[in-house]
Amino acid sequence: MRLSRYFLPVLKETPAEAQIVSHRLMLRAGMIRQQAAGIYSWLPLGYKVLKRIEQIVHEEQQKAGHLPLLMPTLQSAELWQKSGRYDAYGPEMLRFTDRHDREMLYGPTNEEMITDIVAAYVSSYKALPLTLYHIQWKFRDEVRPRFGVMRGREFLMKDGYNFDLTKEDALHAYNRHLVTYLRTYERMGLQAIPMRADSGPIGGDYTHEFLVLAETGESEVFYDSEITELTFGDRAIDYDDKAECQAVLEEFTSRYARTDETHDEAAFGEIPEERRRSARGIEVGQIFYFGTEYSEKLGAMVTDAEGQKVPLHMGSHGIGVSRLLGAIIEASHDDKGIIWPEGVTPFHAGIVNLRQGDAATDAACEQLYAGLQAKGLEPLYDDRDERAGGKFATMDLIGLPWRVTVGPRGLEKGVVELTSRKTGESEEMGLEAAIDRLAQIYEGIA
Numbered sequence: 001m002r003l004s005r006y007f008l009p010v011l012k013e014t015p016a017e018a019q020i021v022s023h024r025l026m027l028r029a030g031m032i033r034q035q036a037a038g039i040y041s042w043l044p045l046g047y048k049v050l051k052r053i054e055q056i057v058h059e060e061q062q063k064a065g066h067l068p069l070l071m072p073t074l075q076s077a078e079l080w081q082k083s084g085r086y087d088a089y090g091p092e093m094l095r096f097t098d099r100h101d102r103e104m105l106y107g108p109t110n111e112e113m114i115t116d117i118v119a120a121y122v123s124s125y126k127a128l129p130l131t132l133y134h135i136q137w138k139f140r141d142e143v144r145p146r147f148g149v150m151r152g153r154e155f156l157m158k159d160g161y162n163f164d165l166t167k168e169d170a171l172h173a174y175n176r177h178l179v180t181y182l183r184t185y186e187r188m189g190l191q192a193i194p195m196r197a198d199s200g201p202i203g204g205d206y207t208h209e210f211l212v213l214a215e216t217g218e219s220e221v222f223y224d225s226e227i228t229e230l231t232f233g234d235r236a237i238d239y240d241d242k243a244e245c246q247a248v249l250e251e252f253t254s255r256y257a258r259t260d261e262t263h264d265e266a267a268f269g270e271i272p273e274e275r276r277r278s279a280r281g282i283e284v285g286q287i288f289y290f291g292t293e294y295s296e297k298l299g300a301m302v303t304d305a306e307g308q309k310v311p312l313h314m315g316s317h318g319i320g321v322s323r324l325l326g327a328i329i330e331a332s333h334d335d336k337g338i339i340w341p342e343g344v345t346p347f348h349a350g351i352v353n354l355r356q357g358d359a360a361t362d363a364a365c366e367q368l369y370a371g372l373q374a375k376g377l378e379p380l381y382d383d384r385d386e387r388a389g390g391k392f393a394t395m396d397l398i399g400l401p402w403r404v405t406v407g408p409r410g411l412e413k414g415v416v417e418l419t420s421r422k423t424g425e426s427e428e429m430g431l432e433a434a435i436d437r438l439a440q441i442y443e444g445i446a
């Protein structure tokens, strides 16, 4: 992409309405525009990151055998009356009637609908295990939408639902989700810690929230500092292997880590004092096992091997896809702007031409641009007729992990400059070497 042809409405001023850094930076970098309280347009740069995050979520879900589908945003009230949640949900649910006076709603979540789908088509235990998920817009009429995409009213969520014959199988699905979530967040450059959470009115011990530590987080959390040393990394996992998935759950949940709702002072006190931490966190996901409640109410039954009709064991598993943009920026920025982790960056590298219109620098930039594309990378070439300072400021603000600077003085020596956004360190090298270096950096990521 050439910046002269892109739509990147960066703001010079810091928007007054934005209280936290990620919201400020998303507005300043021209990623989003508020259309109503908690409702945003995703401008090209923001949309690109959103799509990148979606793609990572899809890839990790499908590695575990979970199947994508797409349910609508609008739902009829009927299913919700069956589950009993139509009244229980309260004013957070956006309700309306269509022209035939039928009661409708904008889905805040999809347990009812997915259970109805499975009830309609699945009748034998042989079709199990089954996990279906989608990435779809949700609407929750939050009392206080705030912090930009962090707490929106319309927001994008990945929600997945497992259907299993037994509790044991459903807990295996739970563990699979835990593993997929660890991998998903790590690919986005985030450490999201699974913490024991409140299961709310559904009850049971089986729920974990994934929290990214950040001062601006809305949740209060308590944990053993040892937990922050754990990473999943690139180890192989066999998702069909129950023991292997269970071992990961144990590894990542055996140390104390809880949100304030389940915090237990006595248990916390048993950790050596120097490892006790209390902090704030951003909830970027939650997994849940809740048994047969929805399948009983909505008739999702199968015949088991003995020919008995039994209700399916279910769980639901959510990732806050649009919120993740805010969470990543909260975790990765400096006073000049965003610092995208390589896994989610909207462009792989920026090219800054220090003397636009100069035959040699223009030619070198074109060569870089084409060379990076030939390696499967997507550069953003700042080809505007602007001063170097302005170009650098834009690149720093939008946070591409790598910048290649091309100027007449360097070209005389046969070099360009490769700069890391994160460390600020620069290195001079030949043009082809810069292309090779970037290709190497993104190997296995892009």
Ligand SMILES: Nc1ncnc2c1ncn2[C@@H]1O[C@H](COP(=O)(O)OP(=O)(O)O)[C@@H](O)[C@H]1O
Pocket: 109, 140, 142, 149, 150, 151, 152, 153, 155, 156, 157, 283, 284, 285, 286, 318, 319, 320, 321, 322, 323
């Ligand atoms: N209002 C919102 N704006 C943006 N993301 C949200 C919002 N509400 C929930 N999410 C994201 O969706 C994920 C799954 O939602 P869920 O656990 O059902 O939400 P909650 O914990 O608010 O009840 C959450 O972990 C969070 O990351």
Ligand SMILES: [Mg+2]
Pocket: 209, 283, 285, 286
């Ligand atoms: Mg939650």
